[in-house]
Amino acid sequence: EIVLTQSPGTLSLSPGERATLSCRASQSVSSSYLAWYQQKPGQAPRLLIYGASSRATGIPDRFSGSGSGTDFTLTISRLEPEDFAVYYCQQYGNSPQYTFGQGTKLAIK
Amino acid sequence: EVQLVESGGGLVQTGGSLRLSCAASGFTFSNYWIHWVRQTPGKGLVWVSRINTDGSSTDYVDSVKGRFTISRDNAKNTLYLQMNSLRAEDTAVYYCARDGYNNTRYGPDYYYAMDVWGLGTTVTVSS
Numbered sequence: 001e002i003v004l005t006q007s008p009g010t011l012s013l014s015p016g017e018r019a020t021l022s023c024r025a026s027q028s029v030s031s032s033y034l035a036w037y038q039q040k041p042g043q044a045p046r047l048l049i050y051g052a053s054s055r056a057t058g059i060p061d062r063f064s065g066s067g068s069g070t071d072f073t074l075t076i077s078r079l080e081p082e083d084f085a086v087y088y089c090q091q092y093g094n095s096p097q098y099t100f101g102q103g104t105k106l107a108i109k
Numbered sequence: 110e111v112q113l114v115e116s117g118g119g120l121v122q123t124g125g126s127l128r129l130s131c132a133a134s135g136f137t138f139s140n141y142w143i144h145w146v147r148q149t150p151g152k153g154l155v156w157v158s159r160i161n162t163d164g165s166s167t168d169y170v171d172s173v174k175g176r177f178t179i180s181r182d183n184a185k186n187t188l189y190l191q192m193n194s195l196r197a198e199d200t201a202v203y204y205c206a207r208d209g210y211n212n213t214r215y216g217p218d219y220y221y222a223m224d225v226w227g228l229g230t231t232v233t234v235s236s
Contacts, residue, residue, distance in 0.1 A: 035222035044204055044226035045154065056209070056224055088154055092221035097170070098144070098156035 002027050002093045004101035012109040019076040021104045023089035028069045033092035036065055036074045039103075040085045048087075049074065076106075084108050111135040111225050113205050118230030125195050125234070131188040131205030131227055139163070139183040142208040144223055145190050147201035147232075155201075158190065159208070172198075195234045202229040 003026040013019055023034070031052040037045035047056040049065035052072060062077040076083055089101040117129040131143070145157040158179040159168045167179050178191040188205050209224030210217040 033221045035220070037223075044206075044228055045223070046226070047209070047220075047222055047224045050209065050220040050222040050224070090154075090222060095168070098159075098221075100154040100156070102153050 001095075001097060002029060002091055002099055004089050004091060004099055006087075006089060006101035006104045008104060009102075010105045010107055012107045013079055014109045015079050015081055017079050019074075019079055019083070019106060021074040021076075021087050021106070023067075023072040023074070023101050025070045025072075025091060027093075029072075029091045029093065031068050034065075034067070034072050035090045036063075037088045037090065038083075038085045039088065045088060079106075081108075113207065113225055113227035115203060115205055115227045115230035118203065118232045120233045120235060121195055123195065123197060123234055123236045126191070126193045127195065127232060129190040129192065129203055129205075129230060129232070131190075133186045133188070133207075136207075136225075138181075138186040140217075141210070142219070143181065143188045144206045144208060145179060145188075146204045146206055146223065146226075147199075148204065148229070149201045157203070160188070192232070195232075197234050197236070200232060200234045202231050204229045 005024045007022045034052040036049040039045045048059050053065045064075045066073050086103045086105050088103050092098050112134045114132045121127050144159045148154050160179045164181045176194045180189045205227045206223035207225040209220040
């Protein structure tokens with residue numbers, strides 16, 4: 001089973017700043033199968049990025065994804081107040097198995 | 110509006126059974142793979158199961174194999190999860206979620222990611 005480790009656990013930033021979230025896999029992941037989600041309290045997760053770098057429908061272009069192999073990054077170029085939430089990465093692998101990272105909380109500084 | 114709505118959650122005793130439903134609307138349900146994903150405060154998001162478009166192929170996480178069964182009724186636009194031999198560790202919010210895809214001239218190019226989610230239904234397993 002591929003384990004995804006997200007860092008940092010909590011990231012404290014101010015609106016307007018740039019956020020960089022990391023997702024590291026225990027084994028190589030196909031870029032086609034790496035996704036990022038945003039979740040706010042009391043809500044379901046929302047797909048932001050699939051295929052490591054493709055934005056889902058309706059996602060603002062301040063969200064971008066990059067990476068390959070075992071290291072992937074979600075970048076939010078200029079934080080808006082509504083961006084403060086928990087972010088998860090997810091991969092699809094053989095078996096088939098889908099696994100999620102443990103999440104990064106993006107908090108207002 | 111594209112929507113998934115779960116129902117059927119509740120409180121059940123250890124060893125008991127429960128059937129969750131997920132009603133789809135606003136899209137052609139029969140064209141999409143659908144998942145069940147659960148979430149607990151302690152273990153975060155965990156993928157549970159997936160079913161293909163016509164129900165002929167199903168997959169499960171190891172911890173529920175032999176206990177849970179995913180199925181679908183495309184005529185009713187509804188997904189199901191039959192949960193038997195429930196354990197305390199099955200306590201969670203259960204979401205159904207659609208696997209997204211892009212149409213290409215070669216056929217659907219699946220995201221292998223969940224682009225539409227329901228609001229979730231809570232399952233509590235207690236002795």
